Structures are given as C-alpha cells and as structure tokens.
Amino acid sequence: MGRLSAMRMLVFGGTIFVSKAVAAEAVRRGHDVVCAARGTSGEVPDGATWLRIDREEPDALAGLAGERFDAVVDTSIMSHAWVADALAVLGATAGHWTFVSSISVYADEVTPGQRPGAPVVEPRAAHATLADRDADPGLYGAIKVASENAVRDALEGRAFIVRPGLITGPGDRSDRFGYWPARFTRGGRVVVPDVEQEIQYVDVRDLAEWIVTGAEQRLVGTFDAIGPRCGLRDLLAGIASGFDAELVPVLAGQLADAGVGPWMGPRTLPLWLPPESVGIAAHDPAHAREAGLRARPLDDAVAGALAHERALGLDRPRKAGLTPAEEAEVLGGVS
Ligand SMILES: NC(=O)c1ccc[n+]([C@@H]2O[C@H](COP(=O)([O-])OP(=O)(O)OC[C@H]3O[C@@H](n4cnc5c(N)ncnc54)[C@H](OP(=O)(O)O)[C@@H]3O)[C@@H](O)[C@H]2O)c1
Structure with missing residues (x-):
C-alpha cells in the first residue's frame, strides 16, 4: 500500500484526554493538525497548531470561516449548539467528520449484546452544563443523539459517529479504571x-488511533467504540x-x-x-473491531x-x- 498523503485535520479541543490523544496521534502520523480550544485544560500536542477559540462566545468560529479541512473531529460533550455551529461553518467543505458520541445514547441500558441500530433515547437539541447533567442524567445521552443526527444530516456519506463506552488511560479525569x-x-x-x-472499556490510545485511521480511510457509519466483553x-x-x-x-x-x-x-x-x-x-464489540478498532493487551x-x-x-x-x-x-x- 502506498503512503497516505498528509491530511489537514481540525480537532476541536486537543488540550486534554480524547481530543488531545487524537491530535497527538494525527501529528505522529505526519498530518497537519489544527486544535481549536481555549487552552484552559492544557496545551495542544507538540507539532499541532493551536487556534484559540471559546465555543461559548458568539461567532466563536469566525476565524475558521472559509477554511477547508480533509477531516474534522468534534468531541462536543453536551452542546447541540456547538455541534451545529461547527457544521454550519465547516460541514459543507469538510472531507470527513468524526463525532465522538457515547454509549449513553441507547434507550435500553440493561439488555446485553446491543449494537448500533438498537433504539436510542429521544433527541434534545440542548446546551447543558455539568450541573444540568447532575440534575437530569438523561440529558447527556439525549444531547448526544441530537448531535449525532445533526452530523449525519449535514455530512451524508462523510460522517463517522463513534460511541465510546468507558474510556481509560492517560489523561482520564474520571478516576474510575485507574x-x-x-x-x-x-x-x-x-x-x-x-x-x-x-x-467493557476502550483505551484512549486505541480510540485515538482508530479515529485517525477512520479519517484517513474515510470510514463512515455509526459504531460502538468499545473493547471485548469480559x-x-x-x-x-x-x-x-x-x-x-x-x-x-x-x-x-x-x-x-x-x-x-x-x-x-x-x-x-x-x-x-x-x-x-x-x-x-x-x-457487541464485533462491529467496531471489524472496522479496525483494536484493543491493546x-x-x-x-x-x-x-x-x-x-x-x-x-x-x-x-x-x-x-x-x-x-x-x-x-x-x-x-x-
Ligand atoms: N470519559 C469517558 O469515559 C467517555 C465515555 C463515553 C464518551 N465520552 C465522550 O468522549 C469525548 C471526549 O471527552 P473528554 O472528556 O476527553 O473531553 P475532550 O473532548 O477531549 O476535551 C474537551 C475539550 O474541549 C475543549 N473545550 C472545553 N470547553 C471549551 C470551550 N468553551 N471552547 C472551546 N473548547 C472548549 C477543551 O479545551 P480547553 O478547555 O483548553 O478549551 C478540551 O480540549 C466526549 O464527547 C465525551 O462525551 C467520554
């Protein structure tokens, strides 16, 4: 196989955990990476370009107007508005779009063996804070569903939706697996x-590698990003x-x-x-595994x-x- 040509990639965030791991992996593979963040959570990886933005501000993405990226990665946690703004500015021209969603989109949290296609919760096109989520635990999944839908609608044929379960590894701030x-x-x-x-869990480094590979290979569809069941x-x-x-x-x-x-x-x-x-x-981890998600030992x-x-x-x-x-x-x- 010939060497892949370098992509111009925009990573929203890039200063901590998942988005930072994605940016670091993309830089490591020789891609031209722009990280759009406030810089509050940390620094972008060496070799990436930092674009200072605050997605809470009006016209937050004005500096990106007219830019074209081969791949965009958005990890917006609880804001349909952030997702919609990004799509409005970059969706028409982006070559490929990864949205990091969550296993929390599923309506049934009891039955084992589910995979994409199983029912999800009702979408809510809301903008929420952590306090809102504490008061209404269903909000997180509902905003993710609305965000996924917005990405699919805007990026038909270019959308890669990944739904991680528990994410572990370097940068994890939840204190759970560790x-x-x-x-x-x-x-x-x-x-x-x-x-x-x-x-089940997915190591952040495995997730990041798969997201970058997905962008390189223009992988599309909706996947549960999780490792083997045990x-x-x-x-x-x-x-x-x-x-x-x-x-x-x-x-x-x-x-x-x-x-x-x-x-x-x-x-x-x-x-x-x-x-x-x-x-x-x-x-069911098979769908993602067959699409290239690996689980390190x-x-x-x-x-x-x-x-x-x-x-x-x-x-x-x-x-x-x-x-x-x-x-x-x-x-x-x-x-
Ligand atoms: N942790 C888990 O186990 C788990 C499980 C399932 C799904 N997920 C999903 O995985 C994704 C990654 O989560 P993560 O915790 O690693 O977060 P992340 O998306 O990697 O980090 C959040 C990024 O957003 C940026 N950001 C925050 N507020 C901002 C603002 N106002 N303007 C611009 N940028 C802003 C932060 O940068 P600055 O603060 O520097 O601006 C940071 O780089 C999320 O979509 C989450 O829902 C996580």
Missing part, C-alpha cells in the same frame, strides 16, 4: 464487588495479577449496607454497575492508566473509589 491499579499497588486486602457482571471478576483479577494484593469479594447487599455505591463518585467501587445499567458495558492498558495515576498522585482525593479509611471500615464489617 482506581484499581492504583489501589492494587498499595497491596494488602482489597475490597472488590462480588457480582456477576460484564465490563466478566468484572476476571478483569479485576487480571489487573491485580501484576501486584501483591489479596482480593476480598464483598456482596452487593453488604456493600450497599456499608454505604458503598457502584460506578463513580465518592465512596464507590468503580466499574461495578447498578443493575439498571449493566447493559452499557456489554455491547490488558497489561498495556493497566500500565498506561497507572502511569497517569502516578502523575496525578496516588494519594490525591479521588472522584471515584474508596479511601483507605472507608475500605478499612468495609473490611471490618465483613471479616
């Missing part, structure tokens, strides 16, 4: 949920295998009695899902997550997980 390797490095007795549940027990045992720690399984009822919740937030066990959401981590994913954890500080206050005192309290109740 809790486990960070906890196992401390060793000793570790509380783990004793549940029959599946889990049991939560097996995943935690796999992560723990590189460390000197003893897993102490605790039943869901006992965890609830001890005030420990699932998934995210303070006093939780991350990756453990509430029963009403177990389907979100059990989607677990030890590589763990090493990336742990390096990021160490950079943040293993003893920092966390957004998800148990503190040592909370864990000791739970262990005291079960032993």
Whole structure:
C-alpha cells in the first residue's frame, strides 16, 4: 500500500484526554493538525497548531470561516449548539467528520449484546452544563443523539459517529479504571464487588488511533467504540495479577449496607454497575473491531492508566473509589 498523503485535520479541543490523544496521534502520523480550544485544560500536542477559540462566545468560529479541512473531529460533550455551529461553518467543505458520541445514547441500558441500530433515547437539541447533567442524567445521552443526527444530516456519506463506552488511560479525569491499579499497588486486602457482571472499556490510545485511521480511510457509519466483553471478576483479577494484593469479594447487599455505591463518585467501587445499567458495558464489540478498532493487551492498558495515576498522585482525593479509611471500615464489617 502506498503512503497516505498528509491530511489537514481540525480537532476541536486537543488540550486534554480524547481530543488531545487524537491530535497527538494525527501529528505522529505526519498530518497537519489544527486544535481549536481555549487552552484552559492544557496545551495542544507538540507539532499541532493551536487556534484559540471559546465555543461559548458568539461567532466563536469566525476565524475558521472559509477554511477547508480533509477531516474534522468534534468531541462536543453536551452542546447541540456547538455541534451545529461547527457544521454550519465547516460541514459543507469538510472531507470527513468524526463525532465522538457515547454509549449513553441507547434507550435500553440493561439488555446485553446491543449494537448500533438498537433504539436510542429521544433527541434534545440542548446546551447543558455539568450541573444540568447532575440534575437530569438523561440529558447527556439525549444531547448526544441530537448531535449525532445533526452530523449525519449535514455530512451524508462523510460522517463517522463513534460511541465510546468507558474510556481509560492517560489523561482520564474520571478516576474510575485507574482506581484499581492504583489501589492494587498499595497491596494488602482489597475490597472488590462480588457480582456477576460484564465490563467493557476502550483505551484512549486505541480510540485515538482508530479515529485517525477512520479519517484517513474515510470510514463512515455509526459504531460502538468499545473493547471485548469480559466478566468484572476476571478483569479485576487480571489487573491485580501484576501486584501483591489479596482480593476480598464483598456482596452487593453488604456493600450497599456499608454505604458503598457502584460506578463513580465518592465512596464507590468503580466499574461495578447498578443493575439498571449493566447493559452499557456489554455491547457487541464485533462491529467496531471489524472496522479496525483494536484493543491493546490488558497489561498495556493497566500500565498506561497507572502511569497517569502516578502523575496525578496516588494519594490525591479521588472522584471515584474508596479511601483507605472507608475500605478499612468495609473490611471490618465483613471479616
Ligand atoms: N470519559 C469517558 O469515559 C467517555 C465515555 C463515553 C464518551 N465520552 C465522550 O468522549 C469525548 C471526549 O471527552 P473528554 O472528556 O476527553 O473531553 P475532550 O473532548 O477531549 O476535551 C474537551 C475539550 O474541549 C475543549 N473545550 C472545553 N470547553 C471549551 C470551550 N468553551 N471552547 C472551546 N473548547 C472548549 C477543551 O479545551 P480547553 O478547555 O483548553 O478549551 C478540551 O480540549 C466526549 O464527547 C465525551 O462525551 C467520554
């Protein structure tokens, strides 16, 4: 196969996590990358050009009028207006458009084995903040559906919609996947949920590689961007295998009695899902895998997550997980 010619790529964001990983991967492959962001969250990767924009401002994209890009990547989290503005300015001429959506678009969060084509929630063309999302958890998925629809309508035949599940790895600010390797490095007795549940994740580096490849190959369609399905027990045992720690399984009822919740937030066990959401981590990964999404080996994913954890500080206050005192309290109740 001949060498692909360099693309001119616009990445909205590019200063943190997913969009930064995409920009870095595109630069690494020799593409000409412009990152459009405020610069508040961090710096754009070396080799990318930073265009300072604030998408909250009127005429935020005026500086992009008349520009043409071979590929655009938009990760707008909760703003249909941001998506619509970008499409209005760049949609007519862009060669290819990636929109990073979410597994949260699906209406049914219980049934395993779903894939694109399964029903999604009603779209809401809204503009929301994190506080709005806390007050109305359904808003996030609804705005993603409206955003996806806008991209598909404007970019017929050029739209690549990726719906990630849990994203892990360097730059993750959610403190979820990283809790486990960070906890196992401390060793000793570790509380783990004793549940029959599946889990899925996608490493941000694998996701970024696939998004850049998708742009290079003009991949179109809608995909769940997730890795293989596996049991939560097996995943935690796999992560723990590189460390000197003893897993102490605790039943869901006992965890609830001890005030420990699932998934995210303070006093939780991350990756453990509430029963009403177990389907979100059990989607069919075949569609994306066949379209080129690779899943790096677990030890590589763990090493990336742990390096990021160490950079943040293993003893920092966390957004998800148990503190040592909370864990000791739970262990005291079960032993
Ligand atoms: N994290 C997960 O597990 C997960 C799961 C499923 C789906 N997703 C989706 O994955 C995508 C990536 O999420 P992420 O957390 O990595 O965020 P990201 O999209 O990579 O980062 C947000 C970017 O938006 C920029 N930004 C924020 N406010 C801005 C403004 N007013 N004007 C211009 N730029 C602005 C930030 O740059 P500045 O602050 O520097 O301006 C930053 O570079 C999102 O679409 C999310 O919904 C995430």
